[in-house]
Amino acid sequence: MALFHVARYAGPEAAGAEAEADGRARALLERLQSRARERQRQRQQQSRQQEAEAAARTEPAPGKRRRRRRPRRCKGGGAPGSPQAPRSKRRREDGEEAGAESSEEAPREGSVDAEAAGPPEAPGEQPPDAAGAPPAHPLLLGGFGRSRAPKVQPFLPTWLAEPSCVGKNVTEDLVPLEDIPEVHPDLQRKLRAHGISSYFPVQAAVIPALLESAAHGFLVGRGGYQPRDLCVSAPTGSGKTLAFVIPVVQALLQRAVCQVRALVVLPTKELAQQVSKVFHAYTDTTPLRVALVTGQKSLAKEQESLVRETVDGFRCLADIVVATPGRLVDHVDQTPGFSLQHLRFLVIDEADRMIDSMHQSWLPRVVAAAFPGEGAKDPFALLQRRRPQVVTAASTCCPQMPLQKLLFSATLTQNPEKLQQLGLHQPWLFSTRAARGAPAGTNVDADADADAGGKYTFPAGLSHHYVPCRLRSKPLVVLHLILHLGCSRILCFTNSRENSHRLFLLVQAFGDVTVAEFSSRYGPGQRKGILKQFEQGKIQLLISTDATARGIDVQGVQLVVNYDAPQYLRTYVHRVGRTARAGKTGQAFTLLLKVQERRFLRMLAEAGVPQLERHDTPGELLQPLVPRYEEALSQLERAVQEESRQKAA
């Protein structure tokens, strides 16, 4: 029994879990109520029986009656709670049960009993058998746990509650390149050369804001103010990469000496590689150099791309470093001459996922490396950069280089506690979600998100479907979908690498489809090759774990199949976001078992998924595939046996 309920906002991510707990509590309540009703019915039936028996018998003497009952009580015959069990004992057990059952249910149980007992007695009257007997449902004292704790409302700071709104439609809210003249003409030319004639909404909003904050070169802005950190939340495939690549490249164009001035951190090697490719594309005709540090090459090789030792010390070889967090920390620790003291931009892509990896404490290490001289009694300390602090006359008098953090994600968390770990300076949020309209410092309804179109925004060209199926027929249903929909590039997600592997073996054995798998079973080099082949259209179906769920930009994926339903909403958003990118259309199919259906559909409804179409696969559609499928199954069995033999050898 909870004496105190500490109301603490656990963030919007917790809302799903809360709703689930609510559902469980409701189901429990219903079960308990029906049990109470059943007991009540049994009791009434029993008392009617006893009355009938008593009426049938000749009126016995009270003493005789008592004598007859006593031996039965001593024997204790009948199961507890059964009609044969002694009455007093049964009552006690009922009472214990009621105590054992959640006290939340007690008042309702009472009300059920009242209903079942028929019309209420007149005041002052007692029911015929109530005199002297303990009440069937004793009043429980206390019962603090009965009242449901009020739902805690999130309390958002102004910058989260009132973001700068960004259009979400990448086909309609386009801004021609000429309309943002602040972008360097060379970069505009590059954009055109890459087939880009207009900015997507997120680019049109973020690029000018970033260019403005970098307008004072590498030093802090007018009046000594540090630039604000930026957080960007926009759907998958909406062009977030260029939204930071263009302004970062432009801001660094004026640099005189090569130093690491921009650092982009991403969660996976493949993503880092993809982003470094975009940087290369926009810097190849400039003196700027881009280095990729992800652990795909040896540490020594990567060190060669970062610094060179000369007679007068170390020389930096990279202006922009694209890295995964683990490898980045390795270089901070082990690469002589690798310095982040001139870092101007720290881009954290897939920011929500990167926040999850904060336990690796890569961010404090990076920030410490960027502000190394703090607190030192250095004669030049006045000129050294400092972390953002209160602006005073003294702090504005010496030029400083700020470090600006830029966060990007399609599923950026709204949880202030999580965001706080990033140490943001006067953050500024750009979001495709409508402003919540609540003034700062006021409680905001957690459900307002749903009203404003959902927790996350999805690409407009994406259609969502679900396919009810049984566990045994899942592979058959996938095969049917692939053959039936006839798409040339399909991405199929499973929840584990074992599932990916087995499904791959099965589809391969079935034939008719060029298939490959992508998971941690393969090394980085092999994975790179697989993605390239998929991009080139040499692979029709790529079966993958969540390793490709985030950020991977493969042109022309028309269909995403969730062979295993994703467990989290964020995973769903990123998986299905591999299709319908950059204003294109695409379809997402999720296979659902009966037990998953309710929870999953509720989760998507809460997320604001526009419309989820049910797609049935009747037996007669699957039947023609069965003979080949069964043959493939036996091949799979042999392949799995062979693999385990090889593993054992």
Ligand SMILES: Nc1ncnc2c1ncn2[C@@H]1O[C@H](COP(=O)(O)OP(=O)(O)OP(=O)(O)O)[C@@H](O)[C@H]1O
């Ligand atoms: N202005 C534009 N016009 C046309 N295509 C664009 C434009 N901007 C970006 N693209 C293309 O859109 C695709 C998706 O862009 P990007 O990978 O940056 O999306 P994203 O928002 O980062 O997605 P995710 O959240 O999945 O990582 C890329 O292929 C990119 O080349």
